[in-house]
Amino acid sequence: GNSVTQMEGPVTLSEEAFLTINCTYTATGYPSLFWYVQYPGEGLQLLLKATKADDKGSNKGFEATYRKETTSFHLEKGSVQVSDSAVYFCALIPRQGGSEKLVFGKGMKLTVNP
Amino acid sequence: NAGVTQTPKFRVLKTGQSMTLLCAQDMNHEYMYWYRQDPGMGLRLIHYSVGEGTTAKGEVPDGYNVSRLKKQNFLLGLESAAPSQTSVYFCASSFVSGGAYEQYFGPGTRLTVT
Numbered sequence: 036g037n038s039v040t041q042m043e044g045p046v047t048l049s050e051e052a053f054l055t056i057n058c059t060y061t062a063t064g065y066p067s068l069f070w071y072v073q074y075p076g077e078g079l080q081l082l083l084k085a086t087k088a089d090d091k092g093s094n095k096g097f098e099a100t101y102r103k104e105t106t107s108f109h110l111e112k113g114s115v116q117v118s119d120s121a122v123y124f125c126a127l128i129p130r131q132g133g134s135e136k137l138v139f140g141k142g143m144k145l146t147v148n149p
Numbered sequence: 150n151a152g153v154t155q156t157p158k159f160r161v162l163k164t165g166q167s168m169t170l171l172c173a174q175d176m177n178h179e180y181m182y183w184y185r186q187d188p189g190m191g192l193r194l195i196h197y198s199v200g201e202g203t204t205a206k207g208e209v210p211d212g213y214n215v216s217r218l219k220k221q222n223f224l225l226g227l228e229s230a231a232p233s234q235t236s237v238y239f240c241a242s243s244f245v246s247g248g249a250y251e252q253y254f255g256p257g258t259r260l261t262v263t
Contacts, residue, residue: 043189050203070233078153078239078254079192114240129252136182136207137252 037062041125041140048115048147056143058099058111058125068092068108068129069137073122082110082123084149114146151175153255155240161261162230170225170258172240180243181223182207182252183215185236192239198223230262 048054059115060066067086071079083092088103099110108125125140156171171183179200184192194207198217210232214226223242227234239260241252 041192069251071254078256079241080254081251084251136194136197138190139193141189 036065037046037127037129037138039125039127039138041123042143043141045144045146046131048145049146050117050149051114052147054112054115054119054145056108056123056125056137058108058110060089060106060108060127062126062129062138063072064130065140066129068099069109069128070097070099070108071126071139072101072126074084075121079124107112114147117147117149120145120147153240153253153260157236157258159259161263162227163255163263164231166170166230167226168230168260169227170238170253170260172223172225172242172255173221174223174240174242174253175221176196176242176244176253177220178242178244178253180250180252181217182241182243183213183223183225184239184241186239186257187236190241195225195238207222230260233263234260235262236260240249 038061069084070082072082073079081095085092085101091100097112122142122144124142126137160176174179182196182197193209196215198204201220204215215223240255
């Protein structure tokens, strides 16, 4: 079946530290891949996405590259800020049968201290 | 645009009571979804709808019913609430189109069943 495995944390970093959140997936075909972010007390927001192999999604200083050979979509940011404190979800939409159903990882809580 | 809105924001129920959660979107999206979010479980799809008048089961549909009488609204019902349904419920919507099917999320409803 389709599944997403990601680092679960929680993780605490100091401001300006480098961030990597690992995400790997299992899917038939070539899924679309997403990172969603959930700030405290809010719903999920799309952070970035990639729809085919070697695509790089980027937004707000975050980047992730769709790696088909390693079935991965790791999230990175070179210098985190306190405002990046949130829960981060990796997700996919499988490309089979026209399904639009997102499959989520369990989420990783990030806290950034000043 | 208000985007995706959810009513109510918080609710406490006693076991066996019923309630309806309302989701509304003003983006003319065809697809709508109900998820529940539990600690350590990520988001799990309860039911979804691919258009007005249609509904389908997701990953965890038991104990819930849904209706999509109008394109802009998607209702989630609990006929006889149980403590296991204590959770945060998120509604989402998306276009039917090619590409990455980005989903837009509401702010969530926190439900406690005692």
